[in-house]
Amino acid sequence: MKLSTELKAFEGRIGYQFSEPELLVRAVTHSSMSSETRDDNQRLEFLGDRVLGLVMAEALLFADRSASEGQLAPRFNALVRKEALADVARQVDLGTVLKLGRSEMLSGGRRKEALLADAMEAVIAAIYLDGGFEPARNTVLQIWGKRVSTVKADARDAKTALQEWAQARKQTPPTYDELRREGPDHAPVFTIKVQLASGESETATAGSKRQAEQMAAQALLARLEGKS
Known part of the structure; x- marks a missing residue:
């Protein structure tokens, strides 16, 4: 062939x-x-x-x-x-x-x-x-x-880590909302907001929903862990 x-x-x-x-x-x-x-x-x-x-x-x-x-x-x-x-x-x-x-x-x-x-x-x-x-x-x-x-030394799944953080503090799981979708169909860009029941939130933008969710969760987790 x-x-x-x-x-x-x-x-x-x-x-x-x-x-x-x-x-x-x-x-x-x-x-x-x-x-x-x-x-x-x-x-x-x-x-x-x-x-x-x-x-x-x-x-x-x-x-x-x-x-x-x-x-x-x-x-x-x-x-x-x-x-x-x-x-x-x-x-x-x-x-x-x-x-x-x-x-x-x-x-x-x-x-x-x-x-x-x-x-x-x-x-x-x-x-x-x-x-x-x-x-x-x-x-x-x-x-x-x-x-x-x-590859990061701590490459854990940020969404899972954030959910575990919330559960350890008797909170409901975080919610993820799509704020915007921009760009052409072949190269969309998503902006996602993650929020905890206690009110803390972060947003992130990426080329896929999952990546944007992960980035938002990572940003929020980093801020929460920085406070503790």
């Missing part, structure tokens, strides 16, 4: 050339384009999730030999969660080479965070099947780049 010009360019962006090009084609084929003669990437997603997990667990273990399991776990989660995968997928322009059905394409599938994250996992699995663990690890570490070395 000969890869299209677009997929050859994608190989260049991720720094890996496939010996079996059909693996890459399958990795970028969404279920909306699958048929009896065309496999989609769902099974590859399953494998890629495990390969990514092993690569990141190993990298974090050797990056900080004194870190406890309690410190490593939140760092690991920050590097393998859907938002991180989608961010890397956008970095290498994975969305431009996805094979999507018409309905998925019309609904903005190339920009959907979950779809990009799943496809990124599938690409990792395709590299693993094509070349083995070493090339897969090298590619992942290359495209994740400084994310691994700069």
Whole structure:
């Protein structure tokens, strides 16, 4: 099989050339384009999730030999969660080479965070099947780049931490309200307000609701912990 010009360019962006090009084609084929003669990437997603997990667990273990399991776990989660995968997928322009059905394409599938994250996992699995663990690890570490070395020492989920803070003080869980949504459909910007029952609140703006919620929760938590 000969890869299209677009997929050859994608190989260049991720720094890996496939010996079996059909693996890459399958990795970028969404279920909306699958048929009896065309496999989609769902099974590859399953494998890629495990390969990514092993690569990141190993990298974090050797990056900080004194870190406890309690410190490593939140760092690991920050590097393998859907938002991180989608961010890397956008970095290498994975969305431009996805094979999507018409309905998925019309609904903005190339920009959907979950779809990009799943496809990124599938690409990792395709590299693993094509070349083995070493090339897969090298590619992942290359495209994740400084994310691994700069992941915060305390990468805990800010929303969870804020909820735990409130519960420890007999308060109801914090509420999150969307104040504004601006920008074009392909690049929306959300402003979110988080508020506790006691009245304290913070706002944050980001390119996804979840990220804005996390940032608002982190800002409020930092202010509350600074008072205590």
